Amino acid sequence: MTATSSPATAPQRPVSPPHRRYAKGEKRSSDRSVYLSIGVALIGVAVTLGPIIYLVVGGLRTQQDLSTNPTGIPDPIMWSNYGNILTTDIFWRQAANSLLVATLTTAGVVLFGTMAAYPLARYRFRGREGIFLMFTTGLMFPLTVAVLPLYLLLRDLGLSGLPGLIIPQIAFGLPMTIIILRPFLRALPTELEEAAFMDGVSRIGFFWRMLLPLAKPGMVTVGVLAFIASWNAYLLPLLLLTGDPRGMTLPLGITTFQGQYASATTLIMAYTSLAMIPALIFFLVMERRIVDGLTGAVKG
Amino acid sequence: MTALETSGTGTVPAAAASAAAGDAPHTPVTPNPRKAKLRMWAELTLFLGPALVLFLTFVVYPVISAARYSLYQWNGVEQFSDATFIGFENYARALFGGTDPATKSAFMTAYTEPFQAAFSHTIAILVLSLLIQLPLGLLIALVLNRRFPGRASVRVIMFAPYVLSEVIAGIMWLIIFDPNGVATRLVQAVGLNPPAGGWLEDQTWGFWTVFFIITWKYIGLAVILFLAGLSGVPQELQDAASIDGASWWQTQWRINIPLIAPTIRIWVFLSLIGSIQLFDMVWVLNQGGTTGQYSTIATYMMQIGFFRSDWGFGSAIAVIMFLLSFAVASFYMLVVLRRDNADRPKKVKQA
Numbered sequence: 001m002t003a004t005s006s007p008a009t010a011p012q013r014p015v016s017p018p019h020r021r022y023a024k025g026e027k028r029s030s031d032r033s034v035y036l037s038i039g040v041a042l043i044g045v046a047v048t049l050g051p052i053i054y055l056v057v058g059g060l061r062t063q064q065d066l067s068t069n070p071t072g073i074p075d076p077i078m079w080s081n082y083g084n085i086l087t088t089d090i091f092w093r094q095a096a097n098s099l100l101v102a103t104l105t106t107a108g109v110v111l112f113g114t115m116a117a118y119p120l121a122r123y124r125f126r127g128r129e130g131i132f133l134m135f136t137t138g139l140m141f142p143l144t145v146a147v148l149p150l151y152l153l154l155r156d157l158g159l160s161g162l163p164g165l166i167i168p169q170i171a172f173g174l175p176m177t178i179i180i181l182r183p184f185l186r187a188l189p190t191e192l193e194e195a196a197f198m199d200g201v202s203r204i205g206f207f208w209r210m211l212l213p214l215a216k217p218g219m220v221t222v223g224v225l226a227f228i229a230s231w232n233a234y235l236l237p238l239l240l241l242t243g244d245p246r247g248m249t250l251p252l253g254i255t256t257f258q259g260q261y262a263s264a265t266t267l268i269m270a271y272t273s274l275a276m277i278p279a280l281i282f283f284l285v286m287e288r289r290i291v292d293g294l295t296g297a298v299k300g
Numbered sequence: 301m302t303a304l305e306t307s308g309t310g311t312v313p314a315a316a317a318s319a320a321a322g323d324a325p326h327t328p329v330t331p332n333p334r335k336a337k338l339r340m341w342a343e344l345t346l347f348l349g350p351a352l353v354l355f356l357t358f359v360v361y362p363v364i365s366a367a368r369y370s371l372y373q374w375n376g377v378e379q380f381s382d383a384t385f386i387g388f389e390n391y392a393r394a395l396f397g398g399t400d401p402a403t404k405s406a407f408m409t410a411y412t413e414p415f416q417a418a419f420s421h422t423i424a425i426l427v428l429s430l431l432i433q434l435p436l437g438l439l440i441a442l443v444l445n446r447r448f449p450g451r452a453s454v455r456v457i458m459f460a461p462y463v464l465s466e467v468i469a470g471i472m473w474l475i476i477f478d479p480n481g482v483a484t485r486l487v488q489a490v491g492l493n494p495p496a497g498g499w500l501e502d503q504t505w506g507f508w509t510v511f512f513i514i515t516w517k518y519i520g521l522a523v524i525l526f527l528a529g530l531s532g533v534p535q536e537l538q539d540a541a542s543i544d545g546a547s548w549w550q551t552q553w554r555i556n557i558p559l560i561a562p563t564i565r566i567w568v569f570l571s572l573i574g575s576i577q578l579f580d581m582v583w584v585l586n587q588g589g590t591t592g593q594y595s596t597i598a599t600y601m602m603q604i605g606f607f608r609s610d611w612g613f614g615s616a617i618a619v620i621m622f623l624l625s626f627a628v629a630s631f632y633m634l635v636v637l638r639r640d641n642a643d644r645p646k647k648v649k650q651a
Contacts (some may be wrong), residue, residue: 283463
């Protein structure tokens with residue numbers, strides 16, 4: 001299996017040869033210029049993390065403390081800000097909704113995207129390039145362009161609530177997925193296919209038993225992109241999930257909470273922090289995949 | 301699985317080998333060619349069908365509908381069949397107040413001026429992203445492109461704002477830039493005056509505050525992409541340059557930047573499209589400002605279409621936005637990205 005999966009990584013960006021890069025340069029480059037890099041890095045980290053830390057710490061303050069002592073250590077420390085949010089069911093419902101929507105969207109995007117990318121990459125038929133071009137232009141139809149008619153369409157189809165969110169999100173995630181996966185699937189050696197067919201495996205059998213396992217790295221990449229896009233999505237939930245906050249996803253829930261408790265800034269900070277942290281950690285672990293995906297999307 | 305692999309490189313039955321050697325597609329061995337063809341189309345339907353149905357229904361059809369609605373005066377509440385067909389009047393209203401002299405001056409104020417404001421903000425963001433974010437991102441990436449303690453963590457941390465949701469980042473900055481918030485306090489602490497009208501509400505400062513927030517949110521992507529590109533530049537080239545006495549700047553300018561040019565072009569593409577379609581972040585920041593002082597095309601479209609029930613006009617704005625991104629993207633793909641794509645893996649070699 002390891003031997004067969006190596007060609008699968010071929011279309012991705014070349015990996016740097018790490019040991020070689022630094023081993024020589026490090027000794028020679030003057031020690032002083034390292035401090036410049038460290039200085040820039042520290043400024044970058046401070047500017048990036050400063051506001052985020054301010055938000056998380058602010059969630060521990062009282063309203064009074066926030067206005068008199070915004071940058072110091074919270075006094076008193078209000079763990080209850082976080083505690084109260086975590087003990088109400090609204091936050092958990094919204095987190096569960098977000099997770100459900102993002103998971104189903106990702107599953108749909110990866111499944112249907114891979115299925116579509118396979119013939120577009122490895123079959124020969126008339127209209128193939130035309131269909132691919134259509135999906136490519138789809139990248140330029142942002143949700144914002146289509147959102148008003150889409151809203152009406154969903155209303156006419158009777159799709160509301162979370163399903164009304166998931167299905168269009170899958171549709172809008174497909175172009176990116178197909179664009180990334182097609183060159184990826186194309187680069188798998190044809191010999192595999194020939195051999196499988198010779199042994200009497202059908203195309204569908206080949207797809208399930210060989211292509212899917214080989215395409216796993218590419219599928220993870222597009223899956224992560226689709227998950228993040230869905231998890232962060234705001235516009236479609238804004239139009240579809242009106243009414244009960246228990247039916248909302250987290251981003252919409254945050255703005256609704258903000259509207260309700262406009263004067264309780266520290267509570268908003270706590271709510272926002274809680275919504276941010278788990279996803280942030282997960283996405284940062286996946287950083288490599290995201291970068292691969294984004295470069296692949298435009299290059300492919 | 302292993303059996304299949306070895307048979308692929310090992311001895312091959314003559315009939316199948318000739319089929320594979322020709323230009324014909326690789327097909328499973330089937331006795332009847334007509335049946336095989338039928339089977340292929342059935343498979344195509346199976347594989348492509350779901351994606352095509354979803355895409356046509358939920359992406360293509362709404363976009364076409366938007367183009368159709370844009371020709372009508374319609375409030376979205378009444379039946380569409382009752383809407384009044386007004387041709388390209390919505391576009392005319394957006395661009396120069398409409399063709400009817402009686403309503404022209406009123407429509408100039410109601411439609412044209414806010415649209416032009418939104419349009420100019422979008423273009424300003426697009427241009428400033430290239431002028432400010434590109435050099436800044438490049439500079440940070442070049443400086444960080446060396447080994448120092450904690451480099452991997454710095455890389456990941458700087459990427460954090462990019463994966464943060466727009467809503468979270470927007471609310472965070474809304475709190476920070478509150479007129480009585482921490483930004484005001486910090487600026488006062490060093491003896492400066494914060495913008496008179498508030499960070500976001502001020503007519504000139506508002507736009508710059510938003511641009512700062514956008515830069516904070518998206519600069520990480522530039523840095524990470526450029527660092528990824530730089531890690532592919534062979535160290536030997538830089539060593540050779542420094543042996544020849546090149547300064548740090550010369551090495552960057554003559555070797556590193558030219559070699560990561562394809563990555564830079566990719567980032568520019570993403571930035572152009574992203575700028576034109578910018579919505580979520582600006583919407584969270586008070587929906588483009590109370591007087592639209594930093595509205596974008598997308599936020600203006602939502603405001604007029606959805607929340608003021610002028611769906612015909614909103615759709616016209618959507619079409620203009622699409623045409624703009626389509627024009628920019630096509631131009632960029634055809635003219636700039638073409639050579640980068642020339643070397644992509646075309647076709648896997650045939651036996």
